[in-house]
Amino acid sequence: MRSVGYSLNTAVADIIDNSIAAHAKTISIRYFDHGEDPYVAIIDDGDGMDYETAVNAMKLAGTNPNAKRNANDLGRFGLGLKTASLSQARSVMLSTVQHGRQNTLRWDLDHVARTREWDLETLDEEQTNLELGK
Structure with a gap:
């Protein structure tokens, strides 16, 4: 599933779709590609998620494609966040x-x-702050 054809640009765009669906007014993209630990961080001020919703968001195919969705929900199959x-x-x-x-939550291959x-x-x-470099 890791090789479904995403470029960096399309992967970032797919994740930003989630921010838009969460009613974010501000979306910040931080990109660091130097050294041994490059990263891309997409930060928004959207609605946020409770634990159960976050776990479901991290499941592969966690969304029923036939379920009723909000008009601004650009996702369909629950794969974008993880595969992108x-x-x-x-x-x-x-x-x-x-x-x-x-x-x-984290998936780490x-x-x-x-x-x-x-x-x-x-x-x-504590682990989150360590990972975020706080």
Whole structure:
């Protein structure tokens, strides 16, 4: 699934679609490609997600394509966030805040290779801050 034909531009655009669907008024793209840990961060001020919604967003094909959707929802199959991200990187981290509660989840292909388990990692606040360089 990592090789479905995304370029960096189309991968970023696919993820930005999620920000638009979440009613974001401001979307910031941070790109760092120097050194051993390059990254792209897409940050928005959208609605955020509770834990259950975030877990569902990180599931492959987590959205029923026949389910009723909002008019501004550009996704259809629940694949964009994961396939767009993992087409460009070995790790995707989703950190979301809703009602003052932060939830951070991560798919890390190196973790999967080490453990031989498809474990969706849940990061606590300290781990999240470490990963975000705070």
